[in-house]
Amino acid sequence: MEKLDILxxxxxxxxxxxxxxxxxxxxxxxxxxxxxxxxxxxAQRGGAVxxxxxxxxxxxxxxKKADFLVALEATEALRNLSYTDKETILxxxxxxxxxxxxxxxxLSLDEIKERLKxxxxxxxxxxxxxxxxxxxRGANIVMLSLLMEFGLKKLIDEDKLxxxxxxxxxxxxxxxxESITFLRIR
Amino acid sequence: MKKSLLLGNEAIxxxxxxxxxxIATGYPGTPSTEIIxxxxxxxxxxxxxxVNEKVAFETAYGASITGAYSLVAMKHVxxxxxxDPLMSSSYTGVxxxxxxxSAQDPSMWSSQNEQDNRYYGLMSLIxxxxxxDPQSAYELTVKAFYLSSKVHHPVIxxxxxxxxxxxxPVEYEEPIPPIFGKLQKKPDKYSLVPxxxxxxxxxxxxxxxxxxxEIKEFNEIEGDGRKLIIxxxxxxxxxxxxxxxxxxxxxxxxxxxxxxxxIIKALExxxxxxxxxxxxxIVEMQIKSIAYDEGFRIRIHGKDYVPRSGELTPDIVEFAxxxxxxxxxxxxTKVEEYVPPRPPAMCPGCPHRSSFIDIKRGITLGGLSQTxxxxxxxCYSLGILPPFQEQDSLTNMGSSxxxxxxxxxxxxxxxxxxxxxxxxxxxxxxxxxxxVYNNLPVLVVVLDNRVTAMTGQNxxxxxxxxxxxxxxxxxxxxxxxxxPFNLKESTKIIADATNxxxxxxxxxxxxxxxxxxxxxxxxxxxxxxxxVDISKCTGCTICYDYFTCPAIIPREDKKAxxxxxxxxxxxxxxPICPYSAISLKGKIPEGWDEVWRS
Numbered sequence: 133m134e135k136l137d138i139l140x141x142x143x144x145x146x147x148x149x150x151x152x153x154x155x156x157x158x159x160x161x162x163x164x165x166x167x168x169x170x171x172x173x174x175a176q177r178g179g180a181v182x183x184x185x186x187x188x189x190x191x192x193x194x195x196k197k198a199d200f201l202v203a204l205e206a207t208e209a210l211r212n213l214s215y216t217d218k219e220t221i222l223x224x225x226x227x228x229x230x231x232x233x234x235x236x237x238x239l240s241l242d243e244i245k246e247r248l249k250x251x252x253x254x255x256x257x258x259x260x261x262x263x264x265x266x267x268x269r270g271a272n273i274v275m276l277s278l279l280m281e282f283g284l285k286k287l288i289d290e291d292k293l294x295x296x297x298x299x300x301x302x303x304x305x306x307x308x309x310e311s312i313t314f315l316r317i318r
Numbered sequence: 319m320k321k322s323l324l325l326g327n328e329a330i331x332x333x334x335x336x337x338x339x340x341i342a343t344g345y346p347g348t349p350s351t352e353i354i355x356x357x358x359x360x361x362x363x364x365x366x367x368x369v370n371e372k373v374a375f376e377t378a379y380g381a382s383i384t385g386a387y388s389l390v391a392m393k394h395v396x397x398x399x400x401x402d403p404l405m406s407s408s409y410t411g412v413x414x415x416x417x418x419x420s421a422q423d424p425s426m427w428s429s430q431n432e433q434d435n436r437y438y439g440l441m442s443l444i445x446x447x448x449x450x451d452p453q454s455a456y457e458l459t460v461k462a463f464y465l466s467s468k469v470h471h472p473v474i475x476x477x478x479x480x481x482x483x484x485x486x487p488v489e490y491e492e493p494i495p496p497i498f499g500k501l502q503k504k505p506d507k508y509s510l511v512p513x514x515x516x517x518x519x520x521x522x523x524x525x526x527x528x529x530x531x532e533i534k535e536f537n538e539i540e541g542d543g544r545k546l547i548i549x550x551x552x553x554x555x556x557x558x559x560x561x562x563x564x565x566x567x568x569x570x571x572x573x574x575x576x577x578x579x580x581i582i583k584a585l586e587x588x589x590x591x592x593x594x595x596x597x598x599x600i601v602e603m604q605i606k607s608i609a610y611d612e613g614f615r616i617r618i619h620g621k622d623y624v625p626r627s628g629e630l631t632p633d634i635v636e637f638a639x640x641x642x643x644x645x646x647x648x649x650x651t652k653v654e655e656y657v658p659p660r661p662p663a664m665c666p667g668c669p670h671r672s673s674f675i676d677i678k679r680g681i682t683l684g685g686l687s688q689t690x691x692x693x694x695x696x697c698y699s700l701g702i703l704p705p706f707q708e709q710d711s712l713t714n715m716g717s718s719x720x721x722x723x724x725x726x727x728x729x730x731x732x733x734x735x736x737x738x739x740x741x742x743x744x745x746x747x748x749x750x751x752x753x754v755y756n757n758l759p760v761l762v763v764v765l766d767n768r769v770t771a772m773t774g775q776n777x778x779x780x781x782x783x784x785x786x787x788x789x790x791x792x793x794x795x796x797x798x799x800x801x802p803f804n805l806k807e808s809t810k811i812i813a814d815a816t817n818x819x820x821x822x823x824x825x826x827x828x829x830x831x832x833x834x835x836x837x838x839x840x841x842x843x844x845x846x847x848x849x850v851d852i853s854k855c856t857g858c859t860i861c862y863d864y865f866t867c868p869a870i871i872p873r874e875d876k877k878a879x880x881x882x883x884x885x886x887x888x889x890x891x892x893p894i895c896p897y898s899a900i901s902l903k904g905k906i907p908e909g910w911d912e913v914w915r916s
Contacts, residue, residue, distance in 0.1 A: 144662055153323075153485065160323045160487055167451070168485040171427045178868050179662030191451070191559040193480040193552070196632035211657045214650065230871065232663035234705050234863040239658065247655065268883060 142204030270304035277308030331356035333459025335493035347393030350421035384499025439574035448551030667835030680812025716745025796826035846887030854899035
C-alpha cells in the first residue's frame with residue numbers, strides 16, 4: 133500500500149490540529165490507516181505547532197521525511213525544513229504572522245520565498261481565498277483543497293472528505309480548488 | 319466491535335470502560351487529560367477531577383480495596399505528588415482492580431522534566447505496562463485491569479505524548495457495566511502499622527513473584543535471525559517501521575518486571591542484542607543482570623546506541639538499528655537557519671496579562687525596589703517571557719510559596735509568590751499555612767480565572783470555594799480581591815498590600831479575579847472589539863511591546879492596529895494606552911460583565 137507523510141505546520145489557533153483530524157478521519161472513511169501525532173501543551177495559542185499526519189501502511193507516529201509540508205503560516209515552513217528534502221512539495225500560505233515576543237524581527241514573505249527557492253513550493257494567499265468565499269477562518273480548508281489536488285486524492289475519497297465539512301467550509305474548499313489554476317510549483 | 323479514529327487517551331478510556339471501571343479520578347496534566355475527560359461522558363460511573371494527584375490516587379485506591387475496578391490518571395510529575403500512597407498501595411495490594419495511568423512527556427513538550435516513571439515500578443514493585451500505539455493502548459488497558467484483578471495488585475499503565483496524543487484507528491468493544499465495591503474491612507491488611515506492614519511486605523514479595531510469571535503474556539517475539547532487537551513501548555512502532563528482514567524483535571509491552579525464562583529464551587541463539595527504549599535504561603539494566611547471572615557472553619547494546627534524553631524519532635531509531643546491523647547510515651543534518659522564535663502566548667483577553675502589569679506597577683509603587691517572583695505551574699508560567707519576566711522560578715505544582723520562603727530566609731528580600739487558583743488548591747494551601755505559621759513576609763497573588771485553563775479549561779475548586787475566605791481562615795490578615803482589568807485600582811491595592819507586608823512582616827494575599835477569556839468567548843456569539851483612533855495614536859509601542867496582546871499589531875508607521883478577528887473586546891488595553899487612543903466599538907452583549915466576573 134502507498135504511504136504518504138504530511139507535515140502540517142502553523143501557529144496555535146489557526147486550525148492546525150483540526151486539519152490533521154479532518155485528513156485522518158477522511159482517510160479512515162476511505163479505508164486507509166492514518167496516524168496523527170500532535171503536541172499541545174499550554175494549548176499552544178500563538179505558538180509554533182506542527183502535526184504529523186501519516187497515511188497508509190505506517191507504524192511510527194512521527195514523520196522522518198514529509199511528502200508534503202503544509203504551512204499555514206510562511207515562517208513555519210522554514211522552521212520545519214528538516215522534515216523535507218528536494219522531493220517534498222511545500223504548500224505555503226502567504227501569511228507572515230508576528231511573534232508575540234516584543235521586538236522580534238520577522239522575515240518578510242519575499243525573504244522567506246528567497247530562502248525556499250531551492251524547494252518545490254506552491255504559494256497561496258489562503259486567507260484571501262477564504263474571506264472571498266465567506267469564511268474568514270477557513271484558511272486551513274483552502275490548504276486542504278490544495279493538498280487534495282496535489283496528491284492526497286490518490287488515497288482519500290473526495291466525497292468522503294466533503295461529507296465531513298459543513299456548507300461554509302465546503303464553499304471554501306471549492307474556492308481553494310478553483311484558485312489552483314493560478315498556481316504553479318516552483 | 320466498533321472502529322473509529324481515536325486519540326490514544328480516548329482508547330485508554332474505552333479500554334477502562336470495556337474492563338468495567340467504576341471509579342475514575344485524576345488531576346489534569348498534559349498529556350494525560352483526555353482520559354478523564356472521555357470517561358466523564360459515561361454517567362453510570364463515578365468520575366472526578368480531584369484537587370491533586372495524591373487525593374485522586376487515594377480515592378481510586380480506596381475504591382479498589384472494596385473490590386471496585388478503579389483508575390487514576392495523571393501526568394508523569396503528578397506521580398511524585400502521589401508517590402506516598404503509591405508505595406503503600408503496593409504493600410497492601412487491592413481487592414478489585416486498580417490501574418494507575420502515568421503519562422510521560424519525553425522531550426518536555428509541556429513539562430519541567432522528563433523523568434522516566436518506569437523507575438517507580440521498580441521501586442514500588444508495581445508492574446508497568448507500556449502501549450506502542452492507540453490500538454495497543456486500548457487492548458493493554460483492558461489487560462492491565464485483568465492483571466490487576468487476577469494478582470490483586472496495582473498496575474501502572476505508562477503512556478507518553480506519542481501514545482496519548484496520537485490519533486489512529488482503534489477497534490473497540492462496548493463498555494461493560496461498572497464494577498463497584500462493597501463495604502469490607504481488613505485492618506490487618508490495610509492499616510499499615512509496623513506489625514501489619516511487616517507481614518504485608520512478605521505478601522507483596524510473593525505477589526511480585528507471581529506477577530513475574532503473569533507478565534510474560536504481555537510480550538512477544540517475532541521474526542528470525544541471530545541478532546535480536548528488544549523494543550519497549552513506543553520504541554516498537556519505530557523499530558517495526560524501519561526493521562529489515564532477518565532480525566528478531568522481542569516486543570516488550572511490560573518493561574517492569576521481566577520474566578526471566580522469557581528473556582533467557584530470547585537471548586539463546588542470539589549473537590548480539592540491541593535494546594531500544596525511550597529515556598532511561600530500565601529494560602537494559604534488568605536484561606544485563608539476567609544475562610550476567612545466566613552466563614550469556616554476548617554484546618548487549620542499549621544506551622550506547624540510543625540517547626537517554628528526549629523522545630525517540632524515526633531518525634534516532636534508524637541510526638541505532640543500522641549501527642547495530644553494521645549498515646552505514648548518515649543521520650539527517652539539521653537545517654541551521656535563523657527562524658524567528660514563536661513561543662506560545664497568553665490569549666487575547668487573558669486576565670493574567672493584565673495581572674502581570676498590575677503586579678509590576680503595584681509593587682514598584684509600594685516601594686519594593688527589587689523582588690523575587692516565585693512562580694508556579696499554569697498558563698501564567700508564560701509570565702516568564704518578555705516583557706513581563708515575572709517568573710524567577712517555577713519548578714513544580716505549589717512551588718511558589720515554599721520557594722519564596724527559602725528566598726526570604728536566605729536573602730531577606732521580600733518575595734512575590736504568584737499562583738493560579740487550581741494550583742492554590744492543589745498544593746498551595748499547606749504552603750500558605752506555613753507562611754502564616756512561620757511569619758513569612760510575602761505578597762501572594764492568586765491569579766483566579768476559575769478554571770484549570772492550561773489543560774483545556776477543566777473545572778477548578780475555586781468555583782465552589784471562596785479563596786478569600788480560605789486565606790482568612792488560614793490566618794492571613796490582609797486579603798483583598800482585585801479586578802486585573804482595572805489597572806488604576808489594582809495597582810493601588812497591590813501597592814498598599816506591599817507596604818503592609820513590609821511593615822507587618824507577615825503574608826498578604828491578593829486575588830486577581832476575572833474569568834478565563836476562553837470561557838467568555840465560548841458564551842457569546844457577537845463580541846465588541848477594540849479600535850485604535852489613529853489620529854490619537856502616537857506610535858509609542860506600549861500596547862504591543864509592553865502589553866503584548868496578540869490582537870494588537872504594529873503598522874508600518876509604528877502606530878497600532880487591532881486585528882478584528884483576534885480581538886475579543888475585553889477592553890483591557892484601554893487603560894494601558896497613555897494617549898486614550900483605544901476605545902470599544904460595538905454593543906456590549908447582555909450578561910457580558912457577569913460572565914467575566916462569575
